[in-house]
Amino acid sequence: MRRVRYSVAMSLDGYIAGPNGEFDWITPDPDVDFAAMFKAYDTLLMGRKTYELTRTHKGPGMPGMSVYVISRTLSPEDCPNVTIVRDPAPLVTELKRQPGKEIWLFGGGDLFRSLLEANLVDTVEVAIAPVLLGGGLPVLPETSARHTLKLASHQLYPKTGTLGLSYDLVGSGAA
């Protein structure tokens, strides 16, 4: 079955963006093979805030990716090239049933929390940047259940001091 992988850059104190959505603290490491990383996926999930951040920083687009944006407020006609979906759990349940490559949960923390609570996330992969942000968007907003992980791999990127950690989700319980 296709996996849902929450793969994000994070500060050591647990933020995926600064207080105003900043991500200038993320230094892309020359040793990360982004092309190979992208090749593992054909589907991208993101919340509204993350989508709006990616729109303001006009990137090269996501060729070959099906992009789903979870939002109760955005209109499909205002959002070309992406599919707007209101409720993430039924969407992801259906996507996991379909054949295909892996599913990238691109952000943010609110969407991660929704899918975590629905037991629909398979891995948590964080690239820990060597910085304390002191505030911002948390990697996981507050939730009442604990989730146990299993470290699957770790890799140091010595040029930037970034540590890539990959965990499998193995269980959950009341906190």
Add this chain to the structure above:
Amino acid sequence: MRRVRYSVAMSLDGYIAGPNGEFDWITPDPDVDFAAMFKAYDTLLMGRKTYELTRTHKGPGMPGMSVYVISRTLSPEDCPNVTIVRDPAPLVTELKRQPGKEIWLFGGGDLFRSLLEANLVDTVEVAIAPVLLGGGLPVLPETSARHTLKLASHQLYPKTGTLGLSYDLVGSGAA
């Protein structure tokens, strides 16, 4: 000069204790040489909340350690074997001038923030436990300045999947 080392166990989502002060999620790894770790220090700093947690879990004491508890409310006569201090910055400035072993900033996050803002912390050492707590006492409560780190070392403890990361503080600036 003696270093001040903030050395704590942390969940992947950045908490050093659960919502009610729980630390049952910390599994001491048999490969961590706690005796060697303790030997590096002769001085221990902690905030009031951390002190109260250590008191309720009667440990073996801290032989050979000078223990300072930062608190504006505790009475010295109620706290045998420790020194109660109101303001951490002058204390730590003075301790760093004196000869001795390293200084362990044992917790919690509030005291870390005070000393970080006063540029009195030398290293941040976190043992990342493979768990998402979803809430609790943050490793660093909100603060307005960013702090840049440099990864000094990392070590995997395979029996528990704990990752020990050690960072030097290299700079700070407005977020």
